[in-house]
Amino acid sequence: MKRFAVVQHTYSEFLGLIENQLEKRDIGFHYLRPFVDQQLPGSVGQFDALFLLGGKSPTTDRRAAPWVDDEIALVSAFRKAQRPVVGIGFGALVAVEQAGGKAYAEPFHQAYWTVAHNTMAGADDALAQAVDGRRVLVLYNGSADLPAGTEPLLVDDEGRWLAARLDALTYVLLFRPEVKPGMLEDIVMEAKRIAPPNIGVLLSEARTQWADMQVTTDRVVVALVRELNLMTERHKMPVFSINVSE
Secondary structure, eight states: OEEEEEEOOSSSOSOTHHHHHHHHTTEEEEEEOGGGTOOOOSSOTTOSEEEEOOOSSOTTOTTTOTTHHHHHHHHHHHHHTTOOEEEETHHHHHHHHHTTOEEEOOSSOEEEEEEOEEOGGGTTOHHHHHHTTOEEEEEESSEEEOOTTOOEEEEOTTSOEEEEEEETTEEEESBOTTOOHHHHHHHHHSTTOOOOTTHHHHHHHHHHTHHHHHHHHHHHHHHHHHHHTTTSOOOOOOOOOOOOOO
16 A cells, blocks of 8 residues: 655644545555654655645744754655655755755745746646646745755746755645645644734635635645656565564
8 A cells, every 4th residue: 555654743734635635546644743752764664755744933943843854864765765755835945955955044934825837847747737827825934945956846926936846756835735724723723833924814815715725736636646656656665573482
């Protein structure tokens, strides 16, 4: 059975809408939660792909997210093993940093709705084609420059990057295809979290855009499945049971 590792960084942010899409395709997933001191694996282990989810701080804030260096090492392991990696929001910034991009602490909040625009680099990319012209939610903290030589596949209304492909099997997305309105409500209620000052506006539009959000998520997952061959089960190391006898 295909099985994905999913690094979760806060209680509020999980696979959301993407969960149903994976389940429909008989893809299992296992959450890894470093924010509650769960140790990240040191290798690709028993996983076919890696998803990195959103968070509540910039990746540069190692006090708020002391596990980032371990997460970067995990991304390195998956990329070295040539297994798919998808970073979303906070997770996208982690993957960009691993690939040699520059991360920044500011601006603290990046939270807005925008229209995604395809670029020349995304002309033949299924994900870029799937999202081009659609209204999407952007939600992350801090910022990052893409690695030298990497061109964005999608940009927002102001020309800022929204999606890129770091290599053939690694996507980074600053828009949030997994988010449901209820997740935004949970962000407001999450303890010790500084929610964006415009969270009410974001939530109101999410409720209005709910039907279109579900279509966008479906298109994103179909494109990722196609571009990353997510339906292909990778060779995984066998699990041995060692019985010690005297």
